[in-house]
């Protein structure tokens with residue numbers, strides 16, 4: 018049997034069934050649970066980009082440094098693929114939160 | 128797998144996805160082909176979320192006003208997802224007499240088209256938004272403007288269209304549209320071919336190369352624009368904000384982050400290595416713009432920045448509608464940096480045209496062949 022082509026969004030995982038652990042918070046910055054992530058995949062969000070854009074997990078203060086691997090694992094498990102088969106997500110500047118007055122300054126050492 | 132549908136849509140941005148949804152609502156079969164592995168990865172997930180009528184080209188105003196009146200208010204309910212639509216007005220700010228003259232011009236032109244927009248003084252502006260810099264001396268005010276979350280709107284259209292039976296395929300780059308007996312019918316992607324009675328070309332800038340294959344030129348360029356997002360803050364104000372000089376624009380989102388967009392002035396000359404990446408000078412420039420109008424935000428931290436391409440048409444408004452030389456082809460592209468706010472209305476119009484129904488608005492101002500040489 019060939020692997021499912023998740024690019025064809027006609028593929029379905031069937032209806033969402035609640036599972037133990039769904040209440041577990043995976044992204045603490047924006048309080049997203051394992052169940053939220055699983056439900057998003059069942060709703061057709063078959064890539065990490067789409068899951069993140071839908072739920073904002075990984076886009077809060079820590080920028081995914083804490084939840085990134087967990088979310089990847091949950092999405093991969095739902096799709097039945099290896100976590101490494103999922104795409105890399107984009108790291109965004111600035112690498113840690115920076116105040117506007119600092120980011121906006123043109124002065125050396127400010 | 129059946130590669131034939133009533134309508135084939137090229138591009139799964141907010142325009143393609145909205146069109147797909149409105150077509151499925153009418154009971155039509157739809158296939159949407161998207162070159163990116165991710166849905167809505169173009170401008171549609173990268174924009175500032177403005178749902179504005181003020182500041183628009185008069186030709187675009189009817190679409191903007193129709194959407195705000197008839198489509199945006201019920202969109203979350205209709206799509207079964209809170210898309211964070213917030214209608215609490217747009218303030219466009221000025222600090223000098225020259226700024227106010229610009230704002231008055233914009234306001235007069237929009238008011239002449241029937242939009243409720245007016246000039247207000249500094250005290251009125253501060254009543255609406257108490258955090259304005261002391262330097263602000265006046266503003267234009269459109270109380271029916273607003274904002275929404277672009278990532279959610281695009282994915283909500285996709286999710287609902289998919290639930291209604293639309294087939295979306297990502298990682299599927301369209302190379303050509305081919306005619307069959309004089310009618311646009313076949314859509315070619317590598318060794319896969321799709322067929323539809325109507326083809327909707329909604330591939331942003333990518334539409335230009337595809338249309339060129341049919342001998343149609345859509346005169347547009349790309350332009351990179353940038354956005355930044357702050358850490359979450361307690362609710363401060365809910366309006367959409369902009370300035371006479373376009374120093375920045377933005378709003379506070381539902382979860383508390385501020386989303387601000389802007390430019391450095393070097394957009395036409397930015398390096399382009401094929402990916403939409405930030406330029407180091409732009410976000411700091413946006414920060415200076417924001418602090419100049421909202422000193423209270425100087426200590427707020429930036430957590431993310433990103434960049435996205437606009438598909439800038441020669442006269443800054445899109446091409447929407449049928450192509451006379453190619454029966455069966457509809458275009459919807461070239462939104463020139465303001466296609467998000469009008470996406471529900473444009474999707475409605477394109478779905479009506481594709482289905483052979485009469486759209487609620489006339490779109491001949493957006494003809495693809497309106498471009499004439501200067502002499």
Ligand SMILES: Cc1cc2nc3c(=O)[nH]c(=O)nc-3n(C[C@H](O)[C@H](O)[C@H](O)COP(=O)(O)OP(=O)(O)OC[C@H]3O[C@@H](n4cnc5c(N)ncnc54)[C@H](O)[C@@H]3O)c2cc1C
Nearest residue numbers: 138140142162169170171174175177301333435466467468
């Ligand atoms: C930084 C920024 C800020 C903005 N701010 C606002 C705002 O505040 N308010 C507002 O109204 N608008 C705003 N816009 C504009 C708005 O985002 C766009 O006008 C709108 O998203 C256009 O939607 P679209 O579906 O036409 O384009 P896109 O989202 O770009 O979708 C086109 C799709 O076609 C796909 N495609 C391209 N070529 C092919 C091919 N050969 N085969 C298959 N698929 C293909 C692309 O991958 C893409 O997904 C902003 C844009 C940017 C970049």
